[in-house]
Amino acid sequence: MNESMTAFPTHSDAWTMERLREPAQGSRTRIVIDTDAANEVDDQFALAWALLSPAELQVDAVHAAPFSFSHRRASLPKAPPDARPFDPPQVGMERSYEEIERVFERMSLPSSSRVYRGSAGYLESPSEPRRSAACDHLIALARTADAQHPLYVVALGCVTNIASALLLAPDIVDRIVVVWTSGYPSSAPHVNASFNLEQDAAASRVLLDSGVPLVYLPGFHVGAQLRLSSVEVEHYVKGQGVIGDYLHGLFSNNPLWSILGHDASKPYSWVIWDLICLAWLIRPEWVPSTLVRTPRLDAALRWVQAAQRPLMREGHAVQRDAIFNDFFAKLAR
Numbered sequence: 263m264n265e266s267m268t269a270f271p272t273h274s275d276a277w278t279m280e281r282l283r284e285p286a287q288g289s290r291t292r293i294v295i296d297t298d299a300a301n302e303v304d305d306q307f308a309l310a311w312a313l314l315s316p317a318e319l320q321v322d323a324v325h326a327a328p329f330s331f332s333h334r335r336a337s338l339p340k341a342p343p344d345a346r347p348f349d350p351p352q353v354g355m356e357r358s359y360e361e362i363e364r365v366f367e368r369m370s371l372p373s374s375s376r377v378y379r380g381s382a383g384y385l386e387s388p389s390e391p392r393r394s395a396a397c398d399h400l401i402a403l404a405r406t407a408d409a410q411h412p413l414y415v416v417a418l419g420c421v422t423n424i425a426s427a428l429l430l431a432p433d434i435v436d437r438i439v440v441v442w443t444s445g446y447p448s449s450a451p452h453v454n455a456s457f458n459l460e461q462d463a464a465a466s467r468v469l470l471d472s473g474v475p476l477v478y479l480p481g482f483h484v485g486a487q488l489r490l491s492s493v494e495v496e497h498y499v500k501g502q503g504v505i506g507d508y509l510h511g512l513f514s515n516n517p518l519w520s521i522l523g524h525d526a527s528k529p530y531s532w533v534i535w536d537l538i539c540l541a542w543l544i545r546p547e548w549v550p551s552t553l554v555r556t557p558r559l560d561a562a563l564r565w566v567q568a569a570q571r572p573l574m575r576e577g578h579a580v581q582r583d584a585i586f587n588d589f590f591a592k593l594a595r
Contacts, residue, residue, distance in 0.1 A: 268389065270432045270472045275573055279553065281412060281439055281475040282575045284546035291414055291543055292320045294403060296380070296396070297536075298329035298419030299365070300357035301347075301457075303512040305418050307589070308536035309365050310505050312416075314592040318544045322403060324366075324373075325396035326359035326380045327419035328352060329461060331521065341521035348521070351461075352382035358419075368504045380423040385464035388471070391426035400427040404434035412475070414543060417442040418536040420458055425465035428472045440469065441477040441539045443485050446565070448478070448554055448576055454563045456481055467559050476556060477542060479549060479577040485538040487580050491531040498590040506593055538577065541585045548581040 285291045295312060299305040312321050328351035335341070335348055349357070359379050366373035380396035391397070400415065400423065407413040415424055415438050424440060444466070445454030458481070459466045469476065479485060492513070500510040516524070516532065524530070542549040556574040557565040 268429050268432055268472075270428070270474075271435045272473060273572075278473075278475060278573045282477065282553065282573065285414075285543055287545075290316075290318065290320050292322055292407065292411065293414045293416050293543065294323045294325060294400060295321065295416045295418065296325045296327050296400075296421070296423050297362065298327040298354060298358050299361040300354065300517070301329045301419065302518045303509075303516050303532065304534045304536040305358075306361065306365055306512055307509055307534045308418060308540050309362065310369065310509060311537060311540050311589050311592065313365075313369055313371060314589075314595075315540070315544055319540070321376070322413070323376050323378060323399060324362050325378050325400065325423050326355050326362060328381050328383060328422055329354035329358065329419055329457075331457075333461065338521050340523070345520040346517060351384060355380050355382060364508075365505070368508045370504075381426060384420070384422055384462040385425060385468070388464045388468050389429070391429035392422060393426065393430065394423060396423045397426045397430065400424065401431040401434060404431070404437045407437040409436070413438045415440045416539045416543070417458075418539060420461040420465060421469045422462045422465045425462075425468035428468060428474060432472070435472060435474045439475040439477065441479065441542060442469065443479045443481050443535060443538050445480060445563075446482045447480045447484070447578065448557045448565050448567075450482075450565065452482075452564070454559070454565070459559075460563060463559065463563060470556055470559055473572045476574040477551070477577075478556075478574050479538045479542060479551075481535055481538075484577055484580060485535045486533050487582050488534050488537050488585065489531045489582075490534050490586065492529050494586070499593065502593045537585055537589065538580060541580065542577065544588065545584070548584050549577045550579045551575045551577045
């Protein structure tokens with residue numbers, strides 16, 4: 263069921279399977295990254311890895327996504343009431359835009375005409391898009407792609423910008439493939455208390471119901487295996503150029519510690535969730551996947567299986583060491 267009532271294109275399983283083929287090795291895949299880069303630290307690692315991988319990826323643009331932890335305030339009673347993660351989504355988007363610019367600057371790469379501000383808030387309903395510079399740019403960029411060479415939209419946060427573009431321009435379903443990391447595997451019975459999904463449930467439903475070719479890479483407990491230790495960061499990230507030192511500083515001063523707490527006196531680790539999306543694009547065998555039916559998302563944020571839904575590609579494992587070793591090697595170069 264398409265709750266948005268938008269007339270999206272419909273396609274056969276054969277068409278969807280063709281669009282969901284793994285990227286061919288040796289090809290340079292066109293991507294646009296949609297990211298809540300100031301949320302924590304994993305987005306910056308993922309963005310840096312993408313920009314360090316020009317042989318595999320052509321990063322056409324980076325779009326800033328809104329974010330806010332305000333919906334979790336009640337479950338974090340010990341957090342300071344004025345903690346920055348509780349800022350409203352438009353502030354989160356603006357901070358993400360500034361953070362994207364900082365990553366480009368520290369990598370000595372030009373960002374002009376490549377970085378765009380996204381939505382100032384979430385969708386009010388699955389039928390009400392929120393126009394933004396990022397949304398308009400995604401539509402224009404998607405329309406330069408073709409059936410043989412789709413644009414891959416790498417979603418590292420909530421999918422407000424992407425859902426808005428789909429609602430405003432349903433034809434881009436035929437021209438893009440969305441690669442999104444979020445909640446549990448589609449077979450899991452759990453409530454999807456996933457930051458990327460729960461912030462904008464309406465946008466999540468638009469993405470799932472639109473029929474857009476979707477590569478879904480669960481965070482729990484697939485991406486969660488991409489845990490990086492402080493010892494590894496000290497050894498392989500610190501001292502590796504300006505961007506290496508910047509990532510080390512972010513890892514050592516995670517903005518989420520203001521609401522989650524942290525004991526800096528002991529070794530620690532953190533999940534670099536968003537690397538999973540780039541890993542699948544750079545080397546699909548690092549994130550083994552299979553084709554399944556796209557589930558619906560119910561009011562309680564649980565998956566609901568339904569017949570006749572479009573196919574999607576879903577990841578079920580990660581090659582953790584291979585992923586981090588590639589990242590470390592490119593950073594060292």
